[in-house]
Amino acid sequence: MLRKGAIVLIGAGCFISGAFISKVADDKLTVGIVREAQKLIGLNFNDAQLDSALTNLERFQQNYEVIRKQPLPNNVAPAITFNPIPVGFEFDKTKGKFEVAKASNVKLPQNRDELAFYSVPQLAELIRTKQISSEELTKFYLDRLKKYGPTLECITTITEELALEQARKADKEIKAGKYKGTLHGIPFGVKDLLSTKKYKTTWGAMPYKDQVIDEDATVVQRLQDAGGILVAKTTLGALAMGDVWYGGKTRSPWDINQGSSGSSAGSAAAVAAGLLPYAIGTETLGSIVSPSTACGTTGLRPTFGRVSRHGAMALSWSMDKIGPITRSAEDAAIVFNVIYGPDGKDQSVYDAPFNYNQSINPKKLRVGYLKKDFERTYGFKENDEATLAALRKAGIELVPIELPDLPARELTLTISVEGAAAFDELTRSGRDSLLVAQHKNAWPTSFRAARFVPAVEYLQAQRVRTLLIQQMHEKLKDIDVYLSPSFASSNLVVTNLTGHPCVVVPNGFQKNGMPTTITFMGKLFGEAELLSFAKFYQSITNHEEQHPSMDFTTKKKS
Template identity: 40%
Template structure:
C-alpha cells in the first residue's frame, strides 16, 4: 500500500519515537533483572530453543523441557530463571497476581492440549471437569484392563470380541423360525368394564377379537382414552398416533371380516387370501405375504413404541429437545414386523433424553405404583404405560439397564433378549455391540408371543441374526438345574422348586474386575461417535440433564483408541470366563444390580424381569390407607440363545402366583400429593466403586 507524501514524515517521526522507547524499555529490563538472570537466560538459551515471548507458551515451556531426555537439568535451570524473573517489571507487566498467572497458565496449557485432540471447542470449566473425570474414572479402568489383557505382547491371547462381519446381507438367510405351541384360550368372555379389558393379556384380548366380542377399532379407542387420561400424571407419552392407529385397526377388522386372522398358519392364510376378493388388505395383508412371515396372535392388538424407533410421518424425538421436531421417514424393522403381524400402533412412548434415564424434553416419567417416584429409564414410557394398563404391550430398548431398571421399578414383566435377536434398523443407536430391543408385557407368555413376532434377521443390521427360539411352552422344567444367587428372591426359588426344578446355590465366577468400566468405555465412546456433531455444535449445552450424557461424552474424548481396544479384549476375556462358569441351565438373581446389568449386556445374555411382590412405601412416609407400593422383582438369566429357558421358568412361576396381575393405584391421587424435586429415585451412577 502506498502512502501520500503528506503522511510519510509524521509516520517516520512516530516510528522513531516508538523505536527509542522500545530500546529504553529493554535497557531498563536489563538493569532491573540483573546479572544473575542475564546469565541464566544466556545459559538456557544456549541449551534450548528460544523461550517464546507469549506468556501462555512461556508458562508451559518448563513442561516441555522437563519431558526431554535431559529434562532434570533443563528443569533446574528453568526454575532458577523463573525465580529471578518473578517480580521483575516485565513479569508484573504481564500479570497482576500469581493467582491470575496460575489460572491463565493452566487454561492455556489445557487449551493447547485439547486442540491437539481436535477438541478445542470446550470451555475452561468443561476442561477442568474432563480432567477430573479422567483422573478419577478413566485411569483406574485403563490400568485394570492393561493388567488383564496387555501384559503379553503379540496379541496372541485375549483377542477382541469385536469381529467385523463383511456380509452385505443381500442373500436370503435360512429362516430358523420354529412354530411355537402357543396355548389356545377358550371361553374368554368380555369383561363389563373398560378397566378390566385394559388389564387383559395379549392372548386374552386376541381371543376377544377372534371371537368378535370386540373389534380392534373399539379396543384401540379404549387404550387411546386411557393414554390421554393418565399421561398428564405419568408424563409417559410423546406422540399419539391416533390417525394411524384407527387406520390399522380398521384394516385388522376388515381382514377378520373376510376370515383372515393373522395367527393362522401361513399355508391357510395363503388359501384364504387367494379365495378372497377385493383389496382391503393393501396394508397388513400385502406386507404379510410379501415378507412371507408366520406371525403370532397380535392381530388387532394395540401397542406402543419407545420414541427412538422411527415411524414414517411421525416425530421421532429421541426424547431430546435438540430433536423434538425431528421426523424420520424411515420404517424401523421392528415396526415393520409388528405391522405385518396386524398389531396397531397407538403411541410413541417416552424415552429418556437420547436414551438415558427418565428425563426428557417434556418432563419426567413417573412410576404408576407410586407417582412420587420416577420410573427410571431409559425405556420409561414403555414400562409406565404397560404397568398402568395404557397399552397391552410396548417395545423398549436396552444398552445398559434401560429395560431391566424401569421394568423392575414399574412392576411389569419384560424381556431383554439375546443380543442380535431383533433387528435395529431405524432405531437410534448408542452402541452397535450393546443395543437390544425387547418387549414390556403383562406376563412371560405375552413376552414370548411378542418376541416371536419381532425376532429375525434384519438385512440392514449386520449384528442381527436368525436366532432359533426353541419352544418355551414345551420345556420340561423338571429336567432343569437352576442356580440362585445370594440376592435372589427366595419366594421364586421355593416356587420353582415346588414345580420340580432342581434349585441349587450358585455363583458366577470371573476374574475381570473392570466390568463396569468396560461397559462405560464401550457405551460412551460408541455413543460419542454417533453424536459427535451434536457435541461439536454445542447442542449438549441444551441437554435436558447436564450431569448425564454431556459429562460422559466429554470424558469419552479422553479414551485413547488403544485403551478402547484393550477394553474389548477384556470383554472377550469376560465372555469366555462367564461361559465356563455358567454350569447351570439358568440362574435367578437381582435384575437391577449394576454389576450384573453390565456383565449381562457385555456378554449378550438374556434376562426376563418378573414381578415377585410388593412392600409398603417408606420414602415418603405412607399416607393413611394408601395403596401405593414399592415393587419387588427378580431376574431369570439364561445363556445367550437360550431365551426359551428363562421364559419357561418365568411362565412356571407366574402360573401359580398373581403378582404380575396386580394393578397400580394411579387413580389414588390426593389433593396434597407432591412431586419431589430433586427426585428420590435414580439409576446408580455409572462408575467404578471406590
C-alpha cells in the first residue's frame, strides 16, 4: 500500500528488547557477541551488565522458537489496535440522510465509447430508466478491459463469468422493481489484495500468484450487496509497493512509457482509461494519492478506522486504509457511503456517521493551506497556484497553517516493522527471493533489516506518534479542510501516521502531458465536508473531465 518512491526508513537494533537474534549452530551467546550486537542500536552497556543479560537473552531465543511454531496467517492481527483519536476530539454520532445530486436528462450516447467516462450517477440513471441493461453495460466494460488492459498491464484477473451472472441478476431485480440504489448494476474493480470467492488473490507478488482465499472481503461483499458487478481485479506493486508486479509494470494511460506509480496502480490506471467506472484502492503511505496523480483520477483515502480491512492483505495494521478511486468527488462519496462502517470483524473500525448531503455549504467551511509548501519551487507550481486562485475567486478565504514540528519521517519505520511481522514466514522461508524486486530498498531487504528493530524502539516511535496525533488535533481545531501540494511528502507522511482523510483531485497537466493533482485534507471522520469541498472545486473547474486519448498504437512502450 505504498506509493512508488515512498519513504521506508529502517531502524537498527538487536536483542536488547526482544528483537530477532540468530546464532551459529549450537554456539552459546557470549558477552563478545552481545557487545558487538548492541552497536546496532547505539547502546553501550558494560560487560558486567551484558553478562547479567545473557540468561534472559537465551530465554528470549527459546520463546521465539516456540512462537514461530504457531501458524500465523496474514489475516491475524496483533492484539494491539491503533487509536487515531486525540484527547479532546469527538466525532458526530448523529446519522443524517445521505444525498447526492440526481442525474437528469441522461441519454444513451450514439457513440458508445463515450459511456466509458460517464459518472456513476449518469450510468445509474441509464440503468434505472432501462436505456441500457446491466448486462450490456458489463459487456461494454469487459470488452474495454480485454482491449486495453494488456497494454496498460493493469489487470490481474477478469472475473467475466461472475460479472455476467451478477449483471443478469441485477437486471432481473431491477425489472421486478427491486432497485437497490445508485450502484445497482454498475461494474467495478478491486485491488488484488482484497480476497474474492473462487478467484485468485495474488497480492501482486510471485510467491502468491496462484493463491486463492475463498471468501469475499467485507468491501467486496458490501459493494455486491449494493448491486455492484465485480468485473476485474486490478494490479498492485508486489506486496503493495510501487507499480511493478509479477506480470509486468502498470502503465499510465496518459503515456504508456510512464508507470502509473503505486501501489493502487491498476485501480487508478483502469479508471482513468475508462475500463472501470470506479475501483477500490488501498493506502499505507501514498498508494491512493500517488497513482491518482500519475493517472489523473480522484482518490479518497478515508480516516483510519473508517472501512473494514477484513479480507485485505495486511502490510501495516496501524496504517493500512481502504478507499475508492473514481472520476469525481461525488462518485467517491457514493462508493464510500456503501463501504464504510463496522462489520464486526475488523476491530479497528469506528461507528461514525457519514452525513454527506446537499445541506453542506462549502463556502462556510474554514479552509487552510500549507503556505510554505506552496511557496516552494517545483515543476507544476503554476497548476497549484491556479487552484488557489480559483478558490479565492470563488469566495474561499485560505488561512495559512503549518504541520507539527515532530520527526514524522522517522516514524515510518512502523511500516517496515509491521510489514516484517506480516510477512515473517515469507522472510524466514527464503521465498522472498521469488519477488521481482530485489534491490536494497525492496521488501526483502526491508523485512530482513526490520528484524533488528528492537521492540522498545518501535514502541517509543508509537509514543512519538501519540504526540503527533495530539499536536495535529491542535493545529486543526479551527480548520475544516486544508490544501497541500500532492508532492509534499511531509504532509503525506504526517497524515498517514495520524490517520487523517484526504481527497486528491486532478488540477492540470505537466509540460510532458502527464496529469497533476491537488490534495484536500480533512478532519478525522470529516469525509462529508472534505468531499463536499472537493466537489465544489470540481464544479468551478473541469480538470476531472479530461480523459486520455487511448490511442496507444502510435506510442512505444518501454
